[in-house]
Amino acid sequence: MINFQYARANDVADAVRRITAEPAAKFIAGGTNLIDLMKENVERPPLLIDITRLPLKSVEETAAGGVRIGALVPNSDLAYHPLIEQRYPMLASAILAGASAQLRNVASTGGNLLQRTRCYYFYDTATPCNKRDPGSGCSAITGLNRTHAILGTSDACIATHPSDMCVALAALDASVHVAGPTGARAIAFTDFHRLPENTPQRDTNLEPSEIITAVELPARGFAANYTYLKFRDRLSYAFALVSVAAGLELKDGKIAETRLALGGVAHKPWRDRSAEAALRGQPVNQTTFTRAADVLLRDAKGFEHNAFKIDLARSAIVRALTQAAAGTPQSQSNKKIR
Amino acid sequence: MAQTNSPQRSKAPIAAPDKIPVALTVNGVERQLELAPWTTLLDALRDHLDLTGTKKGCDHGQCGACTVLVDGRRINSCLTLAVMQDRAAVTTIEGLATDDVLHALQQAFIDHDAFQCGYCTPGQICSAAGLIAEGRAKTADDIRELMSGNICRCGAYPNIVAAIQQAMGQS
Numbered sequence A: 001m002i003n004f005q006y007a008r009a010n011d012v013a014d015a016v017r018r019i020t021a022e023p024a025a026k027f028i029a030g031g032t033n034l035i036d037l038m039k040e041n042v043e044r045p046p047l048l049i050d051i052t053r054l055p056l057k058s059v060e061e062t063a064a065g066g067v068r069i070g071a072l073v074p075n076s077d078l079a080y081h082p083l084i085e086q087r088y089p090m091l092a093s094a095i096l097a098g099a100s101a102q103l104r105n106v107a108s109t110g111g112n113l114l115q116r117t118r119c120y121y122f123y124d125t126a127t128p129c130n131k132r133d134p135g136s137g138c139s140a141i142t143g144l145n146r147t148h149a150i151l152g153t154s155d156a157c158i159a160t161h162p163s164d165m166c167v168a169l170a171a172l173d174a175s176v177h178v179a180g181p182t183g184a185r186a187i188a189f190t191d192f193h194r195l196p197e198n199t200p201q202r203d204t205n206l207e208p209s210e211i212i213t214a215v216e217l218p219a220r221g222f223a224a225n226y227t228y229l230k231f232r233d234r235l236s237y238a239f240a241l242v243s244v245a246a247g248l249e250l251k252d253g254k255i256a257e258t259r260l261a262l263g264g265v266a267h268k269p270w271r272d273r274s275a276e277a278a279l280r281g282q283p284v285n286q287t288t289f290t291r292a293a294d295v296l297l298r299d300a301k302g303f304e305h306n307a308f309k310i311d312l313a314r315s316a317i318v319r320a321l322t323q324a325a326a327g328t329p330q331s332q333s334n335k336k337i338r
Numbered sequence B: 001m002a003q004t005n006s007p008q009r010s011k012a013p014i015a016a017p018d019k020i021p022v023a024l025t026v027n028g029v030e031r032q033l034e035l036a037p038w039t040t041l042l043d044a045l046r047d048h049l050d051l052t053g054t055k056k057g058c059d060h061g062q063c064g065a066c067t068v069l070v071d072g073r074r075i076n077s078c079l080t081l082a083v084m085q086d087r088a089a090v091t092t093i094e095g096l097a098t099d100d101v102l103h104a105l106q107q108a109f110i111d112h113d114a115f116q117c118g119y120c121t122p123g124q125i126c127s128a129a130g131l132i133a134e135g136r137a138k139t140a141d142d143i144r145e146l147m148s149g150n151i152c153r154c155g156a157y158p159n160i161v162a163a164i165q166q167a168m169g170q171s
């Protein structure tokens, strides 16, 4: 870690004022990603603005029948919140599939959205990486790329977004509330993270001087028929190779409404509306699920070490939809996959 | 090692920051420190308060050896800055026993031989204390999952789970 100054923000306006005055500064919330990256000299902010004392720690019902989650609500508190457990169990499950109990106790809702990729080269300042050092090249395309993306990649970057929580938030049609020097705005969750294209240094559409204040969920929670299914190299405490958040609303043996989002496969949580359209109105069976998987993976492209993810994703989608339809969501304690 | 320049950071040197006063209640004792902002809570405990029971394994949130309780919640002390914990109450492995009586978890780890080298043990025990306070673990599967943030290089896992089950039975 190299030299930096430290300041505490008093309120949201103060936080925005401070970051506008020093755009290279960083907010710090849980610190579980930022401190790690600062120790590696990947992030080198001249100033840390501690936002942990801002009043953004509540989970409240909205007038629209949804829930508004403060940006500083710890991941563990959110996963175990009664409103989330009962109405959005897919979100609770996705959070509990990620990191460890210690990390979830401090990791914040806003920080989880902005955690950076786990691409090995991004972490290694001795190697070229367009995301860390724009224009230097991508070491992963021709290097080790087992954990990398199969969808939405570019010639500049094939990194994945590592979050589990965000996969469920994308599936649930959440929105992100932010505040900046010109006021507040809301960003649809699926527009929040970006594809790498030619600017992989930008993970999201948040402006550098904006702060996340809350994440809002609409009323629809898919609480009866859902799952979060995560595949990784060990059973716990590892990032996803492929994960699937699935939600179904069933009527007369058919799929009335559905949500399908994937993690570990792209630079952002991958939500494909044409795959959802392929499910809607169809009978609940393997043929339907396989067809939706084929639609979702139609443009999937593997690299030297990660082509296995295409088959893995296909199986994971079919299995996740099967679990959701049966009302038997994946347990995050007993990892047997049924 | 070659160092790539972060695009946003200006070349102007940053003035050495003033040391920042930090008040911590550690194992029930109020401690007043003056720390550089980059001092992690782990380094504050070990290097500034001479509490070396808390271990540094990976220093990156990947092993759990540095687990302590902050305001009753288990966290990785290597991934938080001490200045961010100003006015917090910290409990380390040194603070679990009362007088001459071991904490139920410490006794259970001895009863079940739940360690070999012992390096991960302070973190395992603090983590288990957090787990019990959280009250979420009901089955052995739950314990294994909710203790998965603590790696044991010696592989004492079955005995660790047995020790935690014993302590849970008592609490």
Ligand SMILES: Cc1cc2nc3c(=O)[nH]c(=O)nc-3n(C[C@H](O)[C@H](O)[C@H](O)COP(=O)(O)OP(=O)(O)OC[C@H]3O[C@@H](n4cnc5c(N)ncnc54)[C@H](O)[C@@H]3O)c2cc1C
Pocket (backbone or CB within 6 Å): A026, A027, A028, A029, A030, A031, A032, A033, A034, A035, A036, A051, A071, A072, A097, A098, A099, A100, A103, A106, A107, A108, A109, A110, A111, A112, A113, A114, A115, A162, A163, A164, A165, A210, A211, A212, A213, A237, A238, A239, A240, B060, B061, B062
């Ligand atoms: C060993 C390890 C394993 C992990 N495994 C998983 C896993 O399996 N699945 C998973 O999903 N995650 C995993 N994580 C990542 C973890 O979930 C993130 O580190 C965490 O969610 C980040 O939240 P934070 O509050 O600590 O963020 P911080 O580190 O405080 O901040 C991260 C970034 O967000 C910015 N920021 C924070 N809050 C705001 C805000 N309100 N407005 C604007 N900017 C903000 C910061 O400036 C910084 O750039 C793992 C982490 C570790 C260390």
Ligand code: SF4
Pocket (backbone or CB within 6 Å): A117, A119, A120, A121, A122, A128, A129, A130, A131, A132, A137, A138, A139, A140, A141, A156, A157, A158, A159, A200
């Ligand atoms: S995949 Fe992206 S993050 Fe990884 S080396 Fe290439 S540019 Fe960097």
Ligand code: FES
Pocket (backbone or CB within 6 Å): B055, B056, B057, B058, B059, B060, B061, B062, B063, B064, B065, B066, B067, B076, B077, B078, B079
């Ligand atoms: S030393 Fe903190 S988790 Fe390894």
Ligand code: FES
Pocket (backbone or CB within 6 Å): B114, B115, B116, B117, B118, B119, B120, B121, B151, B152, B153, B154, B155, B156
């Ligand atoms: S007892 Fe040696 S690492 Fe756990």
